[in-house]
Amino acid sequence: MSFSVEPVNQETVIIRIGKALDFRNASEFKSACQDQVRKGVRNFILDFSDTGILDSTGLGSIFSLYRQVSPLEGQVVFASVSRPVQVVVQLTRTYKVFRQFPTVDAAREALV
DSSP: OOOEEEESSSSEEEEEOOSEESTTTHHHHHHHHHHHHHTTOOEEEEEOTTOOEEOHHHHHHHHHHHHHHGGGTOEEEEESOOHHHHHHHHHTTGGGTSOEESSHHHHHHHHO
């Protein structure tokens, strides 16, 4: 599994994205997130500190997670966004949907 999931509390987890979130592993990301939602998690902090690749398929899987947790009053936030991911976020105007935090800790404090 290329994603590590670190629980913060019952409702919040940190998902470390790793090197890439793209067409090769987007379905794996989706199923990892769905497992968490089934366990009652509704807040997701996505840690992009090591991520060099984010493509449209990867972005789509993040939006699908967002659509899943929004009705539960959950949130998906971005943390430690790397340069390559920042470029995608700017181009796609994704920053209008997902709050961004400079660090995972800042995101954790905002959600808890």
